Amino acid sequence: MEIIEIDVRNDAARREFFAVEQEVIHHDLPDGWERTYESFEKSVLQPDNPYRRATRLAAVVDGAWVGTAEVGLPLKDNTHLAEVELVVRPHARRTGVGRALFARVEEICAEHGRTTSCVEMHVPRGVAFESSPGARFGRTLGFESVHQEDHLVLDLPADVSHLEAASAGAGSAYEIVLWGERCPDEHVAQFCAMRTQMANDVPTGEMDIEAVVFDEERLRTGESRLAQGWIPIVAAARRRDDGVMGGYSMLMLPRGGDLVLQDDTLVMPEHRGHRLGTALKLATLEVVRREHPERRAIHTWTEPDNHAMQRTNADFGFTPRARLHELQRQS
């Protein structure tokens, strides 16, 4: 077996990398989240990201790719961290492929002074965490589960008419501002403040990560990179009295696909308790209904004890399909 570093700007390597990822998702988590080839390709074909560097590996046996890994290294924040994804094709498991890939991951971590590595792992409903291959593999390599989230899915089209009355109160005090790829200039400062608040507020359990501070440069860099492969939909609530932003919610639609990813939803602390979260999510859902009728489900992840968000999601009809574990190892 050989572990090679691959260049996803090479067409064949890019396709093979994506094929391995797809095979593993369909095998391990049939109802799982998947990006589209188009969103993956557009993301990786961009110039280097000043905020994050990614190294991609493949394990090759007799010319065939049997597993892949990606090591993401934040460059301007969290410089102690390595974000790892590692998958092995089902037919090649328990033959040391995962271990060999991880040995190279460890070398990359050491070369770049990374002392914490973390990996996301999904366990389907009804399967005990301890019995899943990822958990066993992780434990063998010294990882422990430090944070969990429910993976929730809402099938579309969804009937949410019962929520419109509940959020009507918010509508009289706030107006909903919508945008897509680019936040309007006049909202940038408040949007950056909310994104920073989100990074601080979102529950992350025992994960060894520092909250990112958003400034205009980070926001604009992220927006222009994201728009290549994804269609973003952002709703923000602006208080009519004084123009102060009270919260936002973001969806991301992989280009060329039929799924939607629900990303951040935040209501700023002093604006909580007015069903603003519901009003924001209704606004983004309405854009999907109107402009993207081909989308058949929304996927999101929420911490089990985040009662406000769990309640909002349940009101919309989201149901749990899997449990996400953040596994972490510190050297």
Ligand SMILES: CC(C)(COP(=O)(O)OP(=O)(O)OC[C@H]1O[C@@H](n2cnc3c(N)ncnc32)[C@H](O)[C@@H]1OP(=O)(O)O)[C@@H](O)C(=O)NCCC(=O)NCCS
């Ligand atoms: C988890 C995964 C990467 C393991 O890959 P692999 O190539 O089968 O792993 P290895 O053969 O190198 O196994 C290394 C050790 O992990 C442990 N292990 C791995 N899979 C196991 C399983 N199904 N049951 C029990 N122990 C397991 C064993 O200790 C094994 O050593 P051993 O075979 O000498 O006993 C693979 O099952 C996979 O791709 N799963 C889906 C994606 C995933 O969960 N990725 C996140 C990993 S944290």
